[in-house]
Amino acid sequence: MGRRLRRLRLGQPGALRLHRQAAGVAARLRVRGHRLRRPREVESVEQPRVSVVAGAAITLPTTLEVSFNDGTSERQDVTWSDDVSWITDAGTYTVRGTTTGGHAATATVVVRASDAEGTNLVVNPGFESGVAPWVGTGTGYTISKAENPFAGSRSTHFWAANAYSFAIEQRIENVPPGRYQLSAKAQGGDAGPNDTLSISAQSGISTVRAPFTLAGFNVWQTPTTEPLNVGADGVVVVRADLSLSRNAWGSLDQFQLVAVADEVPVDTAALAALVTEAEALDRPTYTPESIATLDAALARASFVLGSTAPGQESVDGAAAALTAALAGLEKNAFTDVLADTKFRTEITWLAKAGISTGWVDPATGAAEFRPLAPIARDAMAAFLYRLAGSPEFEEPEVSPFVDVSKDNQFFTEIAWLAHEGISTGWVTPSGAEFRPLEPIARDAMAAFLYRAADSPEYTAPATPYFTDVPATSQFATEIAWMVDAKVATGWVGNDGTSHYLPLAPVARDAMAAFLYRFHHEGF
Numbered sequence: 001m002g003r004r005l006r007r008l009r010l011g012q013p014g015a016l017r018l019h020r021q022a023a024g025v026a027a028r029l030r031v032r033g034h035r036l037r038r039p040r041e042v043e044s045v046e047q048p049r050v051s052v053v054a055g056a057a058i059t060l061p062t063t064l065e066v067s068f069n070d071g072t073s074e075r076q077d078v079t080w081s082d083d084v085s086w087i088t089d090a091g092t093y094t095v096r097g098t099t100t101g102g103h104a105a106t107a108t109v110v111v112r113a114s115d116a117e118g119t120n121l122v123v124n125p126g127f128e129s130g131v132a133p134w135v136g137t138g139t140g141y142t143i144s145k146a147e148n149p150f151a152g153s154r155s156t157h158f159w160a161a162n163a164y165s166f167a168i169e170q171r172i173e174n175v176p177p178g179r180y181q182l183s184a185k186a187q188g189g190d191a192g193p194n195d196t197l198s199i200s201a202q203s204g205i206s207t208v209r210a211p212f213t214l215a216g217f218n219v220w221q222t223p224t225t226e227p228l229n230v231g232a233d234g235v236v237v238v239r240a241d242l243s244l245s246r247n248a249w250g251s252l253d254q255f256q257l258v259a260v261a262d263e264v265p266v267d268t269a270a271l272a273a274l275v276t277e278a279e280a281l282d283r284p285t286y287t288p289e290s291i292a293t294l295d296a297a298l299a300r301a302s303f304v305l306g307s308t309a310p311g312q313e314s315v316d317g318a319a320a321a322l323t324a325a326l327a328g329l330e331k332n333a334f335t336d337v338l339a340d341t342k343f344r345t346e347i348t349w350l351a352k353a354g355i356s357t358g359w360v361d362p363a364t365g366a367a368e369f370r371p372l373a374p375i376a377r378d379a380m381a382a383f384l385y386r387l388a389g390s391p392e393f394e395e396p397e398v399s400p401f402v403d404v405s406k407d408n409q410f411f412t413e414i415a416w417l418a419h420e421g422i423s424t425g426w427v428t429p430s431g432a433e434f435r436p437l438e439p440i441a442r443d444a445m446a447a448f449l450y451r452a453a454d455s456p457e458y459t460a461p462a463t464p465y466f467t468d469v470p471a472t473s474q475f476a477t478e479i480a481w482m483v484d485a486k487v488a489t490g491w492v493g494n495d496g497t498s499h500y501l502p503l504a505p506v507a508r509d510a511m512a513a514f515l516y517r518f519h520h521e522g523f
Contacts, residue, residue: 043067044215045103049183049222051110051118058084060107064099067216076100080107082303086318087111089311090261096303108222111311113261121172121180121257122238127154138166140244150185150220150253158188158242159249169239172257175203175230181260182238183224188214188250195244199223201257202237203230214250227260266312268305271319275301278326287348288339290330297325334358334369341371343509346516355386355515371509374439378410380511381436384422384452385413387515393419402431410436422451439505443475446502449487449514450478453523458484466490466500473502487517 046065052058060080067073076099087093090113097105112118123133127144134143140160149155156168182201191197191214200209212223230236238257278298283291297318304310304318333351337344347369350356358367375383385391393416399406400418408414414434417423425432440448450456460480464471469479479500482488490500506514 041069042101042103043069044219045099045105046219047106047108047222049108049110049224051112053112053114053118054090058087058109058111060084060095060097060109064105065216065219066099066101066103067219073216073219076103078105080105081299083300084109086300086303087314088317089313091266091307091311091314092309093303093307093314096306108308112258118258121175121236122170122255123172124170125255126150126152126253127156128152134168134170136166136168138164140164141166141168141242143168145251148187148218148251150187150251152253155251155253156240157251158244160244160246162246163244164246165241165243167239167241168252169237170255172236172238173234175234175236175257176259177230177232177234179227179260179262180230180236180257181225181227182208182210183222183256184240184252185220185222185254186212186214186250186252187216187218187220188248189216190214190245191248191250192245195242195248197240197242197244199225199238199240199255201225201228202239203228203235204233214248227263263309264312266310266315268310268315271301271305271315271322274319274322274326275305278322281329284338285332285335287330287332290325290328293328294322294325297322333367335366336368337371341509343371343513343516346512347371347509349516350383350512353386353519355383356512369508371507371512373508374505375508375511376437377434377440378404378408378414378436379508380440380445380448380506381413381417381423382410383511383515384448385416387519388452391416400432401425401434402428403433404436408436417448420451422448441503442500442506443469443473443479443502445506445511445514446478446482446488447475449518449523450481453485453518456481465498467497469500469502475502482514485518485523486521487514487523 044067048061048064050058050060062077063075064078065073066076078097078099080095080097082095082097084095087109090111093109093111095107095109097107099105124130126149127134129144131143136143141156141158143156144154145157146154147157158166180201182199184199186197196211197213198209198211200207206229208225208228210223210225212221215221228236236257238255240252275298278294301318301322304314332338333348337347341347347356351358351369356369358369360367393412395406395412395415396419399411400415404411404414414423414436418425423434425434458477458481460471460477464476465480465483469476473479479488479502483490488500490498492498
């Protein structure tokens with residue numbers, strides 16, 4: 001005789017696992033011999049809820065359950081983008097994050113003012129002690145069943161082959177007058193679009209209710225009611241009501257009725273005004289470093305303003321951080337040197353060190369650096385003089401160069417350059433010429449820096465570093481020294497050979513880079 005297969009109901013051990021496997025199979029369709037799959041999409045991401053007393057450490061989970069439309073779920077690591085150190089007092093806060101799968105996540109952090117707020121008044125909240133004092137009506141449920149609990153070993157489990165509804169409730173007496181909030185844990189699946197699920201708390205004529213959904217196996221929801229005012233009679237009825245389609249299934253667990261502090265009005269107007277001010281800034285005109293500080297303060301403000309019920313201390317802390325960030329904003333040294341400008345760091349250092357002031361518009365006070373323009377020899381003299389600390393120097397009665405008069409803008413700097421032996425100029429029949437307005441060539445710049453470093457004893461390598469600077473070049477030693485001193489790198493061509501371009505003019509941005517390296521290498 002053939003054996004009859006036993007049909008498992010979802011309420012029986014092992015049935016839920018088989019049901020979930022069947023759901024995954026049902027999601028696959030076969031059309032004309034080709035198996036088609038629905039695109040795998042996320043249906044829900046676990047939303048954890050953390051409750052602590054003010055002053056206690058806040059620890060968020062490192063992984064979250066992510067459920068998909070094919071009936072599967074997986075735990076993914078989560079990175080929380082909001083910093084819990086921004087929470088400094090009692091309140092309810094929403095922390096944002098992203099899972100390793102790129103899915104947005106949120107966690108609710110409830111900070112209680114005292115332990116008294118966290119005392120759970122529900123008796124047998126997780127059904128670990130049997131049924132009492134819970135009572136239920138309807139069909140399709142089992143109180144205190146050893147299946148799919150959130151914590152412990154038992155829950156109220158539900159499933160039925162036909163549409164069904166049920167309610168469970170508990171009457172709590174001698175509740176001190178005050179404000180209380182009810183929450184619970186719920187998980188399950190296969191609810192219909194018209195199904196209704198909620199928890200509620202009732203005292204006197206007041207009732208608060210929180211609806212919830214079934215988001216998947218072990219994807220626990222935490223429905224939480226608004227606060228309920230409890231009067232002198234001290235009676236609260238906590239309850240869950242579910243009206244479900246056939247084959248909808250799940251479990252309820254961990255009911256909590258806890259006191260909450262009286263609402264204290266929180267003033268966020270000043271913080272919101274600061275955010276508006278910060279968002280209206282012309283961001284490219286400020287240094288990336290100060291904008292980064294501002295963005296961190298804006299993230300903190302966004303977190304606080306986006307939370308359900310932040311405390312005033314947390315609001316004020318965010319406002320103080322944003323005020324400091326706005327006050328600390330630093331304008332770019334030059335209007336034509338922005339965040340993506342090559343050698344921006346070096347040019348900014350040049351300005352902060354007082355080596356370059358650029359060209360200042362007298363009408364606006366704004367300065368330009370003109371990074372791609374060639375640097376003139378007189379400006380190079382000024383840069384080196386300031387790099388040396390603008391030393392005290394007795395100017396000569398007679399200019400060392402016939403083309404640099406004593407009323408020249410940079411006479412002191414050029415005369416100092418000659419006095420230090422950094423520049424000799426060109427010898428002509430009429431005398432030495434400096435040619436102050438000519439661009440300085442890259443080989444002459446190497447000679448200037450080598451001499452500014454006190455012409456250190458140095459032997460150039462037998463094989464030149466650059467194909468366009470042979471050993472016989474006028475400034476071959478100085479250019480090779482620049483490489484070994486980590487001041488110059490040159491260019492590498494497509495064929496792998498290195499070039500220095502010794503006769504090319506030095507651009508102002510490249511000059512900033514040379515001086516930056518020269519200074520930071522200790523010369």
